[in-house]
Amino acid sequence: MARSASSATNSHGSEDGNQNSRGESSSQAQEQVPSVPDTGKKLKANCAKCYDCHELIPHRLLYICHDEICYGYYQEKNLTYHTPFHFYENEKVFCSRCSFVGNHQNHQDMMKEAHPVATKLSSKNKDLEYSFRKLAYLDPEDLVDRMIIDHFKVKQLPLLPLANYLLNAEDSEEWEGRKKMLDDFKETVEKCRTVGADFARKQAIKAMNFYNEAVYLVNETIETDNAREKSKEREQRKRRDSHKSSKS
Structure with a gap:
């Protein structure tokens, strides 16, 4: 039980919500966002990098986090993306392993598929x-x-x-x-x-x-x-x- 509580605390950050599951501050986590190459050059047609493990993952298998105190929290914005690629380039997305087994497992019910959001924001142009x-x-x-x-x-x-x-x-x-x-x-x-x-x-x-x-x-x-x-x-x-x- 103690380990579970500790894990939950790490996943959501410290009690004041300033640290993520790896003990990093939210500002440090933002600084570690991998630079995303131009669409069509280094990213494959239907893939993007997982924010945590940096693996190239098909778009349909990527998730966004709706847990407000998580370092990977996706906050809905009144934005219009020209294509779904731009969404995946600019937002934090996570593979299924990181979402349900890794850093987000303690709030996995807050992990939602990224594809519907990406297509929705791209389609309403x-x-x-x-x-x-x-x-x-x-x-x-x-x-x-x-x-x-x-x-x-x-x-x-x-x-x-x-x-x-x-x-x-x-x-x-x-x-x-x-x-x-x-x-x-x-x-x-x-x-x-x-x-x-x-x-x-x-x-x-x-x-x-x-x-x-x-x-x-x-x-x-x-x-x-x-x-x-x-x-x-x-x-x-x-x-x-x-x-x-x-x-x-």
């Missing part, structure tokens, strides 16, 4: 949602949008449930794949609008040039024809006048 709301808006003054409105008889494109689509990803790699699909889709639609509008403008200029050229050619031809007819009339009058003079 206000900038992303705004960009897709803007994408769904059809501008009647835009050439391509005007064609969509007239041809498909719609006033606005349907909004995509982005948060749910990203949130339900099985792991970080799948999340990244879904996010890439959204980015590619957005880029394609924007490119279609830009290229379509540019093509329409070029075709409009080309059509106007041809039309103006045709108008000029037709008018010039008519003027030439009129001048020729007038010349013929003058010649005819001259011949008539000459004929009358010869008779007199």
Whole structure:
């Protein structure tokens, strides 16, 4: 019982909560946070380092601690991460061994899976949602949008449930794949609008040039024809006048 009490005290720190299970102060524990390399260079696609043992662990097997007096306490913040990778890079996460057998075993009921939190904070991206709301808006003054409105008889494109689509990803790699699909889709639609509008403008200029050229050619031809007819009339009058003079 004494050993158990001692272990519990160490896991939560001293009575004033200033030490962790290894006898380190919270400031010392923070100083020992391993430097995290750039995503995609040293971290594998679905792995991150356990804060305690520094082993590279799949994201789905990592946990966060909700024990407020633990050195590894995860405090919920009003933050938005661009990807789950950024969450794992910036937060203290622990493998299952350290969570349930190691330093956190005495409050293992406070250890929760990190993946749902990582995907939740990454999926609720206000900038992303705004960009897709803007994408769904059809501008009647835009050439391509005007064609969509007239041809498909719609006033606005349907909004995509982005948060749910990203949130339900099985792991970080799948999340990244879904996010890439959204980015590619957005880029394609924007490119279609830009290229379509540019093509329409070029075709409009080309059509106007041809039309103006045709108008000029037709008018010039008519003027030439009129001048020729007038010349013929003058010649005819001259011949008539000459004929009358010869008779007199």
